[in-house]
Amino acid sequence: MNDQTELLVCIKCRSGQQMAKDSRRSGQALFDTLTQLDRPAGLRVTAVECLQNCDHGCTVALRGGARWTYVYGNVDENADPAMILNGAAQYLATADGIIPWRERPEHFKRNCVARIPPLEVPHV
């Protein structure tokens, strides 16, 4: 199921800054860095044109298979790529997407925007 696991990256995020229309956005910079780093086996990194968390970007989401989908905001495109990939590896290692609280990256604890249950769970 791991091959379905995705890190979605909003490439339209501006981190709340005014940016010239043709300048490279923070979200695009985040995506570019994430795709250049080594990433966990089985994780696909997908660019998305707007996850609509515009006031609290950069924004990423983790989803895959029978796991809960998690959306995280306030990602720093310079400081946070390695943290995001480490968190993605922890996510991949779970069956349900729920990283135990104590093991969760601090950023994930404080900047979860929303989570969505997996389709496969009839009763949540």
Added chain:
Amino acid sequence: MNDQTELLVCIKCRSGQQMAKDSRRSGQALFDTLTQLDRPAGLRVTAVECLQNCDHGCTVALRGGARWTYVYGNVDENADPAMILNGAAQYLATADGIIPWRERPEHFKRNCVARIPPLEVPHV
């Protein structure tokens, strides 16, 4: 595909209020009302124990088939159930989940927490 379309309702939302441990939460009240009203054919209303948008509840999400998933916060459990169901009907009527902006309920315009692309779209 309509039979897979769901309105997810967080039944743990407290609308930012302190509530006694055993009192009925705002999210539960919202869910109860939504399931008592007539709803669009093909829409399933599903209770979820926490969509983790706790600071801006009540929170609901719409998802289904090849549609984008949308998460909405700041739902008033008393004033908004009919609006939510009308918006769900508009969502159901789309192929991709994207209600044209001008037709979108004002609440949906102003309180979208995040959206997630459908799994079926290879390039977004």
